[in-house]
Amino acid sequence: MKDGQLLIFDGAAKPLRLVRMEVPKLNPAEILVKNTYTTLCGSDLHTFCGKRNEKTPTVLGHEIVGIISEIGESHSHLDFNGEALKVGDRVTWAVFVAPPQEIWINKGMPQKSDHLFKYGHAQIKGDDVFHGGLGDFTVLKEHTAIFKLPENLPTAIAATINCAVATVAGAMRLAGSVKGKTVLVTGMGLLGNLAVAMAKVQGAKEIIAVDITEAKLEQAKRFGAMHTYLIDHIKADHKVDVALEMSGAPEAAELGLEMLCIGGIAVWVGAVFKTRKIEIDAEQVIRNIITIKGLHNYNFEDLRYALKFMTDHHQDFPFDEMIEKEFPLAEATKAFEYALQHKPLRVGIYIDELK
Amino acid sequence: MKDGQLLIFDGAAKPLRLVRMEVPKLNPAEILVKNTYTTLCGSDLHTFCGKRNEKTPTVLGHEIVGIISEIGESHSHLDFNGEALKVGDRVTWAVFVAPPQEIWINKGMPQKSDHLFKYGHAQIKGDDVFHGGLGDFTVLKEHTAIFKLPENLPTAIAATINCAVATVAGAMRLAGSVKGKTVLVTGMGLLGNLAVAMAKVQGAKEIIAVDITEAKLEQAKRFGAMHTYLIDHIKADHKVDVALEMSGAPEAAELGLEMLCIGGIAVWVGAVFKTRKIEIDAEQVIRNIITIKGLHNYNFEDLRYALKFMTDHHQDFPFDEMIEKEFPLAEATKAFEYALQHKPLRVGIYIDELK
Numbered sequence: 001m002k003d004g005q006l007l008i009f010d011g012a013a014k015p016l017r018l019v020r021m022e023v024p025k026l027n028p029a030e031i032l033v034k035n036t037y038t039t040l041c042g043s044d045l046h047t048f049c050g051k052r053n054e055k056t057p058t059v060l061g062h063e064i065v066g067i068i069s070e071i072g073e074s075h076s077h078l079d080f081n082g083e084a085l086k087v088g089d090r091v092t093w094a095v096f097v098a099p100p101q102e103i104w105i106n107k108g109m110p111q112k113s114d115h116l117f118k119y120g121h122a123q124i125k126g127d128d129v130f131h132g133g134l135g136d137f138t139v140l141k142e143h144t145a146i147f148k149l150p151e152n153l154p155t156a157i158a159a160t161i162n163c164a165v166a167t168v169a170g171a172m173r174l175a176g177s178v179k180g181k182t183v184l185v186t187g188m189g190l191l192g193n194l195a196v197a198m199a200k201v202q203g204a205k206e207i208i209a210v211d212i213t214e215a216k217l218e219q220a221k222r223f224g225a226m227h228t229y230l231i232d233h234i235k236a237d238h239k240v241d242v243a244l245e246m247s248g249a250p251e252a253a254e255l256g257l258e259m260l261c262i263g264g265i266a267v268w269v270g271a272v273f274k275t276r277k278i279e280i281d282a283e284q285v286i287r288n289i290i291t292i293k294g295l296h297n298y299n300f301e302d303l304r305y306a307l308k309f310m311t312d313h314h315q316d317f318p319f320d321e322m323i324e325k326e327f328p329l330a331e332a333t334k335a336f337e338y339a340l341q342h343k344p345l346r347v348g349i350y351i352d353e354l355k
Numbered sequence: 356m357k358d359g360q361l362l363i364f365d366g367a368a369k370p371l372r373l374v375r376m377e378v379p380k381l382n383p384a385e386i387l388v389k390n391t392y393t394t395l396c397g398s399d400l401h402t403f404c405g406k407r408n409e410k411t412p413t414v415l416g417h418e419i420v421g422i423i424s425e426i427g428e429s430h431s432h433l434d435f436n437g438e439a440l441k442v443g444d445r446v447t448w449a450v451f452v453a454p455p456q457e458i459w460i461n462k463g464m465p466q467k468s469d470h471l472f473k474y475g476h477a478q479i480k481g482d483d484v485f486h487g488g489l490g491d492f493t494v495l496k497e498h499t500a501i502f503k504l505p506e507n508l509p510t511a512i513a514a515t516i517n518c519a520v521a522t523v524a525g526a527m528r529l530a531g532s533v534k535g536k537t538v539l540v541t542g543m544g545l546l547g548n549l550a551v552a553m554a555k556v557q558g559a560k561e562i563i564a565v566d567i568t569e570a571k572l573e574q575a576k577r578f579g580a581m582h583t584y585l586i587d588h589i590k591a592d593h594k595v596d597v598a599l600e601m602s603g604a605p606e607a608a609e610l611g612l613e614m615l616c617i618g619g620i621a622v623w624v625g626a627v628f629k630t631r632k633i634e635i636d637a638e639q640v641i642r643n644i645i646t647i648k649g650l651h652n653y654n655f656e657d658l659r660y661a662l663k664f665m666t667d668h669h670q671d672f673p674f675d676e677m678i679e680k681e682f683p684l685a686e687a688t689k690a691f692e693y694a695l696q697h698k699p700l701r702v703g704i705y706i707d708e709l710k
Contacts, residue, residue: 269641274638277637278635278637280632282608283627283629286650290649292646292647
């Protein structure tokens with residue numbers, strides 16, 4: 001029997017609790033992964049500080065990369081792309097898993113399936129504990145969409161693919177082709193910079209980045225933003241075809257709608273927490289034939305695109321700026337505090353080999 | 356030289372002014388139509404009572420049916436469906452016309468073309484006066500999408516095709532397939548009842564109609580609504596796949612969004628006038644992956660569908676209830692007053708043969 005370390009989250013304002021537990025016997029369709037690196041996503045930070053609620057106790061961290069340690073005997077031994085999987089392969093996987101359900105697959109929204117399980121979000125029940133990135137292992141449940149990672153992908157980048165990158169891939173899918181178009185991106189955290197980078201690769205004519213700090217705008221330029229504005233300094237008469245809202249700020253969503261040209265489309269991603277209501281001029285939405293689409297998480301095609309995008313383009317953008325600081329697993333509480341204070345694109349948690 | 360009567364609108368709170376003017380010589384690509392019947396659309400009423408502003412003087416009325424009186428020598432003599440046009444044919448036509456522009460055609464939004472001219476809305480300039488339904492003639496400008504009407508279509512129904520019916524056809528296009536779905540329609544004026552009828556023909560599983568008066572709800576049942584509610588009596592936990600907003604009331608738009616299930620879509624059509632802002636919970640739009648689409652007017656395919664729908668299905672629904680009262684052209688001011696007071700689906704204006 002293996003055992004491994006875990007950091008248990010018991011609720012906001014409580015320090016993470018380091019425990020050592022036995023890894024339960026694998027079900028035949030499961031895969032055991034030795035986690036190697038986890039990046040803290042904005043939603044981890046929101047849960048940690050109490051801005052959002054998850055059922056506790058839980059193990060946080062869902063932007064994970066790891067190495068296959070064991071494969072259940074009835075598993076297909078194939079990843080989502082049909083590539084062979086073996087012990088020792090480096091992988092990432094969809095943050096959500098559910099029994100395949102035709103209705104949600106047909107809607108292109110497997111992330112909204114019934115009986116959904118989410119890595120890094122689920123409550124600990126019995127010995128079902130190894131399902132977050134802040135621990136030595138993840139047990140990948142049956143039906144998990146797993147992706148084998150190419151060797152050239154740096155670990156920290158690989159970790160962000162199954163949340164930040166895939167979500168932005170989904171937002172770009174909802175926005176439709178941006179080729180030759182003017183794209184506004186509000187909120188220059190990791191999602192915003194990824195949106196800028198994808199818009200650039202996809203051939204956008206103009207990319208405008210908006211944030212509330214100059215430093216983030218400078219960084220956005222390095223990811224491909226052609227024009228940058230502090231939110232209070234931009235004029236809504238600068239018209240855009242596509243407005244990608246990554247900040248969660250109501251003012252940013254409203255700015256995006258005001259800036260849309262006739263036939264424009266807004267995609268809202270950022271506000272996965274309570275905010276004041278967005279105030280919309282229905283007449284403008286109608287007369288300008290505007291579309292607004294919300295997106296939460298992503299589907300499997302988005303995750304596939306995210307992996308391909310980062311495989312092909314991670315060297316075209318300054319992703320070396322992404323991780324401002326790294327912490328060992330045992331110091332993850334400090335990592336959260338650092339992230340909340342300094343707001344870097346990401347902090348990284350490295351998870352040592354088992355001793 | 357022909358001459359004809361016209362009712363000129365000089366601004367809200369001023370009675371319509373009956374004049375007789377000479378019909379100018381037709382340009383070679385134009386067609387002259389003798390108007391026979393015009394229905395008053397909600398936007399005509401809004402303009403008449405000052406709720407919306409049009410440049411004056413103008414000739415109101417754009418839901419028009421008429422008979423071809425003269426065809427310019429360079430006109431193709433074909434309608435939008437490629438059918439031959441000749442003097443004496445009964446026709447309707449798109450309310451808007453512009454030189455064909457690739458960018459707007461590619462967007463599927465010819466109604467937003469540059470240099471757009473709108474029948475029943477345009478300011479009178481020089482001898483360019485015969486462009487509204489409240490007159491004996493309409494001069495159909497070059498590039499107007501004209502549709503020859505089948506003989507079996509009653510005149511009043513034919514009049515509504517180029518605005519009410521085509522707009523609802525556009526809303527259904529934006530909503531996507533409603534087959535097997537639950538559809539909410541808010542606002543049971545003519546657009547709302549047409550939406551109910553189209554949803555029924557397209558195979559919706561459940562159709563819910565919402566209004567502020569019981570009489571409108573009773574009428575909606577006759578058009579196919581399966582469940583009807585006064586807006587204050589419906590519970591938002593009754594989930595719907597599609598919410599079609601035809602009333603323009605902010606409360607109705609908000610109700611529709613609240614009622615949408617995951618992956619649901621709202622189409623806003625009604626609010627073509629100033630209202631208070633719609634208040635939207637961005638987190639709900641995001642987590643439920645909701646889409647909101649505004650629609651103003653329609654494109655040519657919508658108009659084609661509208662004509663086919665009414666040709667095939669006008670006898671399946673109680674369109675004999677649509678016109679509550681008819682007035683001769685000279686009494687159109689009374690028609691506006693009646694419509695504003697009694698809020699029927701439509702009032703009709705019949706335009707006599709020339710004397």
